Amino acid sequence: MNMDQRLRAIGLWPSRRERSRSERVRRVTVWTLTGTVMLAWGGPLAGLGNTGQHNGGVLTPAMIAGLAGMVVFSVLYVRAMLAAVAGRRAVAEVALAGVITVVLMLTQDTETWTWGILGPAWAAMAVLGVTTSAAVLICAVTTVLSAVLISRGLPELPVLFTLGFICAVIPWANRFQLWLWEIVRAAEEGEEARARLAVTEERLRFARDLHDLVGHSLSAIAVKSEVATRLAATDDERAATEMAEVRTLARQALHELRGAVRGYRTVDLLAELRGVRAVLEAGGIRCALDxxxxxxxxxxxxVLAWVAREGTTNVLRHSKAAHCRIGLTVRDGSAILEITNDGAGTPPADRTGAPGGNGSGLTGLTERVTSLGGTLTTRGTGDHFHLSAAVPLRGAQ
Incomplete structure (x- = not known):
């Protein structure tokens, strides 16, 4: 087992299939932003090479100090990029990196394409997390100051033009990449907020329905019970009549409550299948729905809607699937729902309507399916896992 496999086994390095779409975008953003530090190394390494040739290949204290400064600059650069992806602004890192940039450009043999690259590299980290006007100002000041440090005086026009072009490319490319990540993150947060709102609205609707259905009956039961209590000492016949009405009201309330619960347990199969397809695709699993x-x-x-829901939950929780197929057919007098995915890994033993299967989810599904005379079957074939529920149509309501 290699290092990647060990990290995945303990959950520190999830495979591509296990990552959500937003997590993949975040990782791409992190690698893209932190990877631009290599551009900052290109110029200084070329400058150190030129200096080494002049010194006969001997490392001087200034060259060693330059390398040490670049290492510190790189660490600060990566920390600033990680903070930007996390939604924070690393003010201390940016400020310290700016000081190191100025010191290196003053102490090294600075030219436009050697140590002069550090100026735009610093701007690439400084423009993150600020307004557009502030980013423009940072790039402009960086261009002029870098040109002054390179020319050791009044900057030359070609130097200004070259540095201005670099500052117009690298820093703004970083801002664009971070902007894309923020859009994806905002979209995911919006979806989570809508899901929480939908759950809250459903709870409120259930509470309103429950109040409207049984609130009146319970109030009537309370009033008639009090009347019967008062009449019990003076008029047994009227008290018995009131209690009979209480019993009738209680049965009516129980009937209405059961009807309400039955209505909530009844789900729309087509809507449920479309919903589970959307959930799978949101989790990075391509889903084909027949x-x-x-x-x-x-x-x-x-019942088949419950099978689809639980089967989809198992795909998301217990597999590394990239593709899933859901099909529903009617043949031989039965409705057959089949869910197949390619993330089974080690195939389990075949199970056919066994309440003792692995997990309470399959046990609950088996009970639901068998209550209508159907069967639930699961099997693994290579990397594919197949779940099938067959429910007879005869006698169903």
């Missing part, structure tokens, strides 16, 4: 036949009995559709 056409869904119409006219299925409500009980059958509800």
């Amino acid at each position: 056409p869904v036949p119409d006219g299925l009995p409500q009980d059958v559709a509800t």
